[in-house]
Amino acid sequence: MSQALIFGITGYAGSALARHLVDHGWTVRGIGRSESAAGDLETLGVEVEIADVGEPEELTGLGRAGDHVFYLVGSISGHPDWTERVGLDGVVNAETALASAGIASFVLVQTLAAYGRGSDETITEDTPTRPDSQLGRISLLAEQHLRDALGKRGFPARFVRAGTIYGPGRRTVEALRNKRLRMLGGGSNYSSRIHVDDLAMVLSAVAERGRAGEVYLAVDDEPVSMAAYFDHLADRAHVPAPGSTPKWLARAMISGFGLTSKLTKGHAPLGHNLYALVTGNYTCSNAKIRGELGVDLAYPTYVEGVETLLADEGEDE
């Protein structure tokens, strides 16, 4: 029986991965911080430990021989200190803790921030990286640490760069209904997206059939402009389409939030990392996950995927 150890198991993507693997007969363990989310997972037979990836001693002895390890700790928004703590220090701590455990694979899940503001051309795994945000730079430093560990110790790392993860449970319809969700700069830029259930399937394929040292883009078949995606969702959910905030105003707000967050050490609601990702242009190819890993997406485009948001979130109207 395959066994998984998921860092960030209480999160949106981590918990979906846990459910997917349990459904496929895996034994699943993981770490997170939220006691209540851990409780929900434990009812599925998943073992959850409360630990902080920033504290190396809390990770000692976590790994078991044969584990497929998934690292899903991090966020596209957050204070820069926190981004570095979980996106780089946590990865180093996890690798150190697992170095001699005999794990089968280590799948590091990151964003498209390594590609900076994206490109007008199709992005593939061979597209050169050129980060222009702190998140992008941190992501590549974490990746480099694992590449060094692979070279020196045979640490079985592989790298997933995921498009925008969407699906039920994100409360996106609710945010549209309450006019809390806005596009930046009109939304003519493209995003590559992946449904959370398809991401879970891609991650298990990368663990079992992927190659150490390789990058895999986890995206669906059809990049879509921000405006087209949210207009379609709003139309299907019968809620207002989102308004747009000019980029100059968004940047001014970020500076204001940044100042507040420096004073409070809290998370800024809109930071530079999130701004860079949601205003970038990412038209990514999934030829490698389809061709090399043979994945067959349940939601090949946002048109099919959006329907799962209606069933989940449209009810509380």
Ligand SMILES: NC(=O)c1ccc[n+]([C@@H]2O[C@H](COP(=O)([O-])OP(=O)(O)OC[C@H]3O[C@@H](n4cnc5c(N)ncnc54)[C@H](OP(=O)(O)O)[C@@H]3O)[C@@H](O)[C@H]2O)c1
């Ligand atoms: N959201 C997107 O569209 C997107 C796109 C591409 C890639 N990604 C990446 O995919 C990963 C998962 O994203 P997500 O949306 O599932 O994020 P999420 O819901 O915020 O989940 C993050 C997970 O990390 C855990 N965590 C946070 N700080 C921790 C710490 N110090 N020690 C241990 N665990 C900690 C959280 O625990 P608690 O919840 O218990 O606090 C949670 O389990 C992230 O690395 C993100 O950058 C996200």
